[in-house]
Amino acid sequence: MSYINIAQILVSVIIIILILLQERESGISGLFGGGDMGGVYQARRGVEKILFIATITAIVIFIALSVINLVKH
Numbered sequence: 001m002s003y004i005n006i007a008q009i010l011v012s013v014i015i016i017i018l019i020l021l022q023e024r025e026s027g028i029s030g031l032f033g034g035g036d037m038g039g040v041y042q043a044r045r046g047v048e049k050i051l052f053i054a055t056i057t058a059i060v061i062f063i064a065l066s067v068i069n070l071v072k073h
Contacts, residue, residue, distance in 0.1 A: 004069045011062045018055040022048070 044052050 002069075002072075004065055004072065008062065008065045008069065011058055011065060015055065015058045015062060018051055018058060022051055022055070
């Protein structure tokens with residue numbers, strides 16, 4: 001197993017944890033639009049914003065590792 005594969009596994013676990021930590025629109029009601037927002041946009045603040053940015057960063061890293069792994073083989 002190469003270092004890239006190990007890094008992909010670690011980043012994917014981090015992505016899963018970050019997604020599970022986000023609470024917005026959780027549950028089955030959020031799936032069908034029955035959330036608590038009422039159509040009003042709310043800005044992300046504090047920890048929620050940090051989790052959001054960390055999730056996007058981890059996804060970009062995972063995609064980059066996937067492309068590197070694809071080109072390598």
